[in-house]
Amino acid sequence: MDLDLVTSILAIATFAGASLVLATIGEIFTERVGILNLGVEGMMIMGAVTGFATAYRTNNVWLGVVVAGIVGGLMALVHAFATITLRADQIVSGLAITLLGTGLASFLGQVIGPDGGPLVGLTGPKFTKWPIPGLSSLPLVGEGFFNQDPIVYSLFVVVPVSWYFLYKTRPGLYLRAVGESASTSDAVGVSVFGRRYGYTVLGGVMAGVAGSHLSLSYTPGWTENLTGGRGWIVIALVIFATWNPARAVVGALLFGGVNAIQFRLQAEGTNLPASILNMSPYILTVLVLILITRTDKLRQTIGAPAGLGIPYHREERE
Amino acid sequence: MKRKLFALVAVLAIVAAACGGGSADTTTTTAADTGGGGAAEEPMKVAFVYVAPIGDLGWTYQHDLGRQAVEARFGDKVETTFIENVAEGPDSERVIRDFANKGFDLIIATSFGYMDPTITVAAEFPDTQFVHISGFKNADNVATLFGRMYQPRYLSGMAAGAATESNILGYVAAFPIPEVIRGIDAFTLGAQSVNPDIEVRVVWTNTWFDPPTEKEAAEALLAAGADVIAQHQDTTEPQKAAQAAGAVSISYNSDISEIVGDSVLTGPVWDWGVKYISIIEEMMAGTYDGSESYWGGLSDGVISLAPFSDRVSQETQDAINAKMAEFESGATDVFCGPIVDNEGTEQVAAGTCMDDGSMLGMEWFVKGVSQ
Known part of the structure; x- marks a missing residue:
């Protein structure tokens, strides 16, 4: 592989991986506080359709991002209400939200275009790339890291801040404590309900924004099934990243880049079985899953939240 | 507590179902209730099963145009229904x-x-009549239907061959099945x-419909030096990627010049309505061979070529139209020898043409294809 090929693969992996990083870090916050949200796919696709529709009507991509975030947050609020207040099964509620989101997005895509018509096939405003002078011409990483759109650049802040917040600050410690053992946290006076609501909604906002990155930048425009299952990749990515925002970046580059890599190899005429490359990130995810369920010690070292998926009920404390 | 949970789940499920969509979306269009007409006959009921959403400007979109043509033609004599986004297999x-x-x-x-499920x-x-598109298994009540798409594919190849400067054409393809390979x-x-020096590079996506993936595949081909992108997919992303890179493209399924302007040179298109209408007419008359x-070939109207972009020279347009006339008259066909495959074996001898059976089972690539 020559240098140009590596450069361009890195550029595509970053661009393709950006929405994955955002949604994954959002889901890490949600799962770290003990709530499993399988509604990511539904929130991403709703973010994609509402973000594009808003940008199309207002001719302002930033408004599109804001609306996408609000929509994602509102959907997460439904999940939070169902699972935290009503203590419904988190898996069922999450799946219902994904089904609702994909259905509603298809429906909206047919009626919120101009004159109540479809959005499909319209060309609207989109993010353009902002090359950073000097840095963007660096060999190898210049194209991938410094010739991107503003959403990708925002990750330079979001990723380190999320990591620092989670591991180095007191609110981050409380967050993780709630996900580890809600009853213990409650006993020492750390609010369980408020935190669970807050971080679930935050996760939804990030998923919505991630969806709008697809419809406003990566594949500008709206087509049904635009997210193509990327919300499910996010669920796998959280495990792959072992609930750590920094490792989520590595994972997202890998998951995002693997298609680009195998397509490049195909286009260059290399006869490598594409399916093997395509499934490699998932094999690694399964491996991580096996490892963390094997031993409690390893689980603790890695930091999988012990209280994930368990509803908390004050009066039924164990 | 448990009751609350189930009630909530039920509500969510109902909302999800009511909004339709994700997995399956049913829409029934009943053309006018014949109500007190007395002698009015029951309308003929026709159902369509679609693999993708209709809004894709691709394969399913063209089928739905066919369904709409049926409605327009028969009015209240026919009632049509469709379900979109139906996964292949057990679903x-x-x-x-x-x-x-x-x-x-x-x-x-x-x-x-849908072939085996249909059978x-x-x-x-x-007593029900089934029509399966693109398969090869028939029964007394299962007809199979397809078009000789390879004819307009050949014609669009002529436009691509005349346009390329790098002599590398990119082809984003879904699955290595005979239909795609033939194309x-x-x-x-x-x-x-x-242009005898042309090389066609193929990238397999292993999906019919995935916008970001199709875009990535086209970009990989453009990066490898292709300056014309053709495709056998269900979305328009490969063409958009070509336009964004300043290259040109060949469309498939629908005329998409409204989306990507004159960067799409031309492309093979489907027109299913013609055949759907004739099937229904024959069924009403009781003469349909189920x-x-x-x-169907170019002369039947099921397939054709999208209008040329201004970027296709008059000379090329004339050559393509002349070839089209030859295909329509049956004077020649695409797979007439000598044809050598990309491993150097002669597959079709000079002076012979492939029969339908071997075309439908085609599994080799001609010389010049690298995949």
């Missing part, structure tokens, strides 16, 4: 059986992967007929 069998149970007279299954259900409902081969032969294997 489709459930959907098809459901339609048969509900008493539909004609069920049209529009994707290759299975058809055996249980001998790649025809496209390559067409391109080579105007087990037919129909493979």
Whole structure:
């Protein structure tokens, strides 16, 4: 592989991986506080359709991002209400939200275009790339890291801040404590309900924004099934990243880049079985899953939240 | 507490179902209730099973245009229904059986992967007529339907061959099945007929419909030096990627010049309405051969070529039109020898043409294809 090929693969992996990083870090916050949200796919696709529709009507991509975030947050609020207040099964509620989101997005895509018509096939405003002078011409990483759109650049802040917040600050410690053992946290006076609501909604906002990155930048425009299952990749990515925002970046580059890599190899005429490359990130995810369920010690070292998926009920404390 | 949970889940599920969509979306269009007409006959009920959403400007979109043509032609004599986004395999069998149970007279299954489910259900409902698109298994009440898409593929290849400067054409393809391989081969032969040095690079996506993936595949081909992008997919992302890179493209399924302007040179398009209408007319007259294997060519109107972009020179347009006339008259066809495959074996001898059976099972690539 020559240098140009590596450069361009890195550029595509970053661009393709950006929405994955955002949604994954959002889901890490949600799962770290003990709530499993399988509604990511539904929130991403709703973010994609509402973000594009808003940008199309207002001719302002930033408004599109804001609306996408609000929509994602509102959907997460439904999940939070169902699972935290009503203590419904988190898996069922999450799946219902994904089904609702994909259905509603298809429906909206047919009626919120101009004159109540479809959005499909319209060309609207989109993010353009902002090359950073000097840095963007660096060999190898210049194209991938410094010739991107503003959403990708925002990750330079979001990723380190999320990591620092989670591991180095007191609110981050409380967050993780709630996900580890809600009853213990409650006993020492750390609010369980408020935190669970807050971080679930935050996760939804990030998923919505991630969806709008697809419809406003990566594949500008709206087509049904635009997210193509990327919300499910996010669920796998959280495990792959072992609930750590920094490792989520590595994972997202890998998951995002693997298609680009195998397509490049195909286009260059290399006869490598594409399916093997395509499934490699998932094999690694399964491996991580096996490892963390094997031993409690390893689980603790890695930091999988012990209280994930368990509803908390004050009066039924164990 | 438990009751609350179930109530909530039920509500969510109902909302999800009401909004329709994700997995399956049913829409029934009943043309005028004949109500107190007395002597009015029951309308003929026709159901369509779609593999993708309609809004894709691709394969399913064209089928739905066919359905709309049926409605326009027959008015209240026919009632049509469709379900979109039906996964191939067990899901489709459930959907098809459901339609048969509900008493539909004609069920049209529009994707290759519905073949076995269609055959299975058809055996249980001998009085229902089934039409399967693009397959090769028939029964007394299962007709198969397809078009000789390789003819317009060849013609679009001529446009691509005349346009390229790098002599590398990119082809984003879904799955290595005979239908797709036949298209790649025809496209390559067409391109080579105007420029013998052409190389066609193929990238397999292993999906019919995935916008970001299709875009990535096209970008990989553009990066490898291709300056014309053709495709056998269901979205328009490969063409958008070509336009964004300043290259040109060949479309498939629909005329997409409204989306990507004159960067799309031309492309093979489907027109299913023609055949759907004739099937229904024949069924009403009681003359339809319910087990037919129909493979329509350019002269039948099921397939054609999208209008040329201004970027296709008059000279090339004339050459393509002349070739089209030859295909229509039956004077020649695409797969007439000598044709050598990309491993150097002669597959079709000079002076002979491939028969339909071997074309439908085609599994080799012509010289000049690298995949």
